[in-house]
Amino acid sequence: MSLGVHAYRRDEKGKQEFLAVERTGGGEPTLFGPEVCRTGLWGAPCMEELGAVLLPGLAEHDLYVEGAELEVLKKETEHLLANRSTIAAATGYREDFIAFRLENLLLAVERALAVEGGLGGVVIW
Helix, strand or coil: CEEEEEEEEECCCCCEEEECCCCCCCCCCCEEEECCHHHHCCCCHHHHHCCCCCHHHHHCCCEEEECCHHHHHHHHHHHHHHCHHHHHHHHCCCHHHHHHHHHHHHHHHHHHHCCHHHCEEEEEC
16 A cells, blocks of 8 residues: 545535645645555654644654644645654655655645635645
């Protein structure tokens, strides 16, 4: 199995409706890594050492982020993207592998933040 990242909005009844996310330059915008990345990358000790609070949760469960936590996730993702060389050295994953997936997450977060009324969210499963 592979991890996927998706932006969504909630309808009037609270049901999730997935939103299209475009990635310029090619590549699948929903890729977030193979299942082993839950612990070997996103749940690696270096993530918490770098200050990540949301992504390390993937080691234990799927991640659903809505409301004010979207801004937290955005800042966390930008910080991790800026520190991808440190993450690569600590985990053994290539920098471009890490960057591609964090860029996908950032695209999903930005799409969710654009949903009117604060009804957007991001899920990683």
